[in-house]
Amino acid sequence: MNIKSDLPQGTLDLLILKIVALGPVHGYAIAQRLQQVSRDVVQVPQGSLYPALHRLENRGLLAADWKETETGREAKFYRLTRKGRAQLEAETASWGRLAEAVGLILRLSEGGAE
């Protein structure tokens, strides 16, 4: 499944922020978790995930450190900055409003349009 065609613009950033908010995590784990939590609906290819991570890091929403995983390998762990948390809250709220609005429109009965 191609994330780019199915997720609205900016949604991937929001999802990444949400996952990272649960605790420091490396890129692969983010992809895994997105896939698990969404029951395989959201599958993010490398070519989208990492540019998004780097963009968020550059904007100061994420910070990163190199740490060891449980298996003893070095990986780049991302964590949320204070700015990132604020952003996450703002975007979650606006996403909620948007979803509600879209839902309202879609629930219009077809007969009502006449």
Added chain:
Amino acid sequence: MSWWKRLWRRKQMEEQLERELRFHREQYTADLVERGRDPEEARREARLVLGGLDQAKEECRDASGTRWLEDLWRDFRYALRTLGQRRGFTAVALVTLALGAGATTVIFTVLDGVLLKPMPYPDPDRLVDVHGHADDRYGDQYLSYPDFLDIQHASRSLDLAAWFFNPGTLSGSGEPEYVDEFQVSSNFFSVFGMPVYRGRAFLPEEDKAGGAPVAILGYSLWKRKFGANPAVLGATVTLDEARYTVVGVAAEGFRINDDEPDLYTSLGESTYPILKRRGPHPLGGIGRLRPGATLGQAQTELALLGRDLAEKYPDTNQGRRFVADRLKPDVGDVGSTLWLLLGAVSLVLLIACVNIASLLLARAVARERELAMRVALGAGRGRLVRQCLTESAVLGIAGGALGVALAAVGIRPFVAFWPGSLPRAQEIQLDWRVLLFAVAVSLAGGFLFGLAPALRLPTGHLERALRAGARTPAGSSRRWHGGFVIAEIALAVVLLVSAGMLGRTLMHVAALDPGVNVHSVVISRVALAPSTLADPTRARVAWQEALERARAVPGVESAAIVDTVPMREGHNELDYFTSAAVPADRRGPVALATSVSPDYAKVMGLRLRAGRFFDERDRSGSEPVIVIDDVLAHHAFEGGNAVGQRLWIPDMGPKAGAFLVIGVVGHVRYWGLAGDDQNKLRDQLYYPFAQLNDIFVRRWSELMSIAVRTSVPPLGVVSSLRHELRGSTGDQVLYEVRTLEQLASATLDRQRFVALMFGIFAGLALLLACIGIYGVLAYLTGRRVPEIGLRMALGATARDVVGMVLRQSLGMILSGVGLGAAGAWVAGRVLERTVEGMQPTEPLTVMLMIAFLLAAALTASFLPARRAGRIDPMRALREE
């Protein structure tokens, strides 16, 4: 991480990116293996599912936000590499640019120092020049001392200071020396904002009649005369027989109107008689706006004060206003010359840029296939344009840097070479303003010559460009090249014709008759012994003695004294009338009046047209006589016999009366060889110093020069003259010693200098234009080799081919000449307004210069044409 840090640690960032992505892939593979897949197959699936590693990396790099800088860096290195590969092209381009930018920078540096830099005082924009303005023909004037005191006292918006220039003889320690003394008000140094270097400034109580006589030394005089000895404070110096206690040393480099005063004394205690009167206006005024005051307020206030003074003192102040202007450096007419040279040198720079543009374009056309290939592979057009511009900007900056280096070496010789002394020469330096200018010029140049190749990058027709190879110039490229040649030729024509006209002007004016025999004459100012100055009789005796002693010097044939030396040294104009009925306003035709001793005509070699020159009979008390020149004779008596007629000259003393014309002499080109014809003041009259009214003797004695005709090389008599003319008290000083030949030649220096500069620029322009034509034609014919081969195979002879190439070149050259001729006409108008004595543009010179250019341009075209004529048709066709 900030962007520059990311850029700085690019290598580390790349490494981490690689590690991060590899970790992801390996983890994915490991998970698959854990679920029981074969490791080999797991790796294959990971590659398939996760996509290309490089693509992901590229996208991450894009996300980092430093992409443009990395591209710039890459373009920069690419540009260096390509320029390094084509050494010949790069060398030609760099030398061309360095010369153009260097010459432009030199001229700009001078222009900046002389015209643009603020005055070297603290807060110069708060300083104003305060002067009087009379509604009659005298126009702007300085201030009278009583007016100055009134204004200084009343003004609320200005702190006003004044100076009075009163050179005198400094004696006491060592050789007596004639020095520039400035009598200044006590607030003079504080108004300029230039505290004294040592000691103190004048006190208000010293700025009054009867105050303790004190002096402040100029920094240079202090170093030169007193060996920079601090103990000079408290010592006594003698100036014109008055003794002063030194209380201070002025700041180093403190200049007024580009002069560094040698000595300052207090204006208030000066006994100089004209300072007591409201009529004469000898004081320079300088004001500093008080905090919060504006220039407009100061002007309004001065206007009001002027009106009050005019009401109070109608005799002297009727029609006099007082004006405040921003203080500007007084640089005379140097400004127009500098702008003219900057204009000319910019044309050379422009030609250099056009030249490089055409070279770059030729390369771009040759690289068309490469560029088309890159577009086909997905390079954006903007990206390629940027790359082209980076390349030319690198070239531009490198050329500019070389140019600045050249300018740094060349600036001092140029300033030294400037005829006469350049005002504010000490402020001419390569500084950040100049560097900014050089960078701007070279970047602009870079974009100028990079634009053409960039604009004709392949857009559509990719497949055509890819298929065509390097051999068929698209029509647009030939048009561009033709445009370049036309532009170069046009610019060269402008410079060549201007140089030609300047050369002709120089020849014309140098051949003019100065009206005096300029050879073997020495002229020197004489400062009479201070003790003789005050008394008219003693001054006259001193002059008489000086003349007799001068005549006794071996090698001196004759000697005379004169107040206004030909070639515009000094200037006294008087109204004259041909009848006793002088109108009330005393306004009549004006003549340049010169006071002389009898031998003046002999010394100068004046040509006597009628009557006689002065002799011993024309004394004080005998009938007042004058000698006039033929121009005045023509104006006043319309060709009739002037000798024996009378002229009325009311301003020549209180007993204004009639003057008998005893002789007519030939006109002297007083305003210099070049300037005299255009000057309004051409009538000349001479009167004997012996008959000068006593009240003028002191002032005149301060202005007189002695002129001697020699039978030996003139400068050879100077030291004995200096020795003989010491006077009985030993403190009579000669200064400003020059030969008349030097003076006459100096009046042409400006013209000679401008002509020489234009000559150099025109030569450079011609050379560059020829190189340009050669390059363009060699390139164009090179691209037409197959076509020419075909023509020759079909029967065209070598002559036909040469003719064809030359015709093509001639077409471009002639268009350029046409455009250039129009430009030259405009340039001629500009020159006529800025260069004195400039002859109007005249067809013969224009034709001559154009013929010269045509010959050079056709020679440059002939080489590629001949090469085209020698093309072997078989080889050419086989190459296709």
